[in-house]
Amino acid sequence: MPSNEFTQAQMRGRTTRFKDLKFGEVACLDTLFPEHARKIAHVIGPAPCEDPALRPAIPEAEDFHIVMIRAEQGKGASLHSHPCVEVFMPLSGEWTIYWGDEGEHKSRLGLHDTISVPAGIMRGFTCDTEGEHLLLAINGENSGPIEWPAKTLEDAKRQGYKLNAEGFVTPISD
Numbered sequence: 001m002p003s004n005e006f007t008q009a010q011m012r013g014r015t016t017r018f019k020d021l022k023f024g025e026v027a028c029l030d031t032l033f034p035e036h037a038r039k040i041a042h043v044i045g046p047a048p049c050e051d052p053a054l055r056p057a058i059p060e061a062e063d064f065h066i067v068m069i070r071a072e073q074g075k076g077a078s079l080h081s082h083p084c085v086e087v088f089m090p091l092s093g094e095w096t097i098y099w100g101d102e103g104e105h106k107s108r109l110g111l112h113d114t115i116s117v118p119a120g121i122m123r124g125f126t127c128d129t130e131g132e133h134l135l136l137a138i139n140g141e142n143s144g145p146i147e148w149p150a151k152t153l154e155d156a157k158r159q160g161y162k163l164n165a166e167g168f169v170t171p172i173s174d
Helices: 008-012 150-158
Strands: 039-044 064-072 086-090 095-099 105-109 115-117 123-127 132-140 161-163 169-171
Touching: 064 123, 086 095, 086 105, 095 115, 123 132, 150 161
Parallel strands: none
Antiparallel strands: 039 064, 064 132, 086 115, 086 132, 095 105, 095 123, 161 169
16 A cells, blocks of 8 residues: 655655754743753644743644753753653763652663653653753653642742743733
8 A cells, every 4th residue: 555645845844953943941930940941942743831932843743742952960850740651862961860759769861761751750850961961852642731849839939930821931910
């Protein structure tokens, strides 16, 4: 049986170049905190995002999405969860993935090592290598909204931010 026809022009709409990715600095609520500063690029598909300006380079996706994260040593995501699996693979440097309600479990990953965190499990990550490094994250279908522990939401409020009704990071109005 022949495959469906897909033209060169159609495939161009499903192709992106790394050099063209747009990395946002406030894609998630926790990026407001210095210890969790990182840059996030939505590569394929609609990912959970708390910055309305950040869009995927390739919007079309079937049942998954891909994100690339840049972070410096000691920086990364605070505990959070998704209603789907999340897979992490370092593309450079070494990273620690931690999970559990208090982040009590840890696994250190080297270049191209992979971990798959089940749906609903609190998870976070930290870059362990000097300099800025790259982590690939793949999420399954229905990856958002992001669930944050109460402490993260309280810390954001103390800094003057909240998530609005649409789930985007916004300053708290007086």
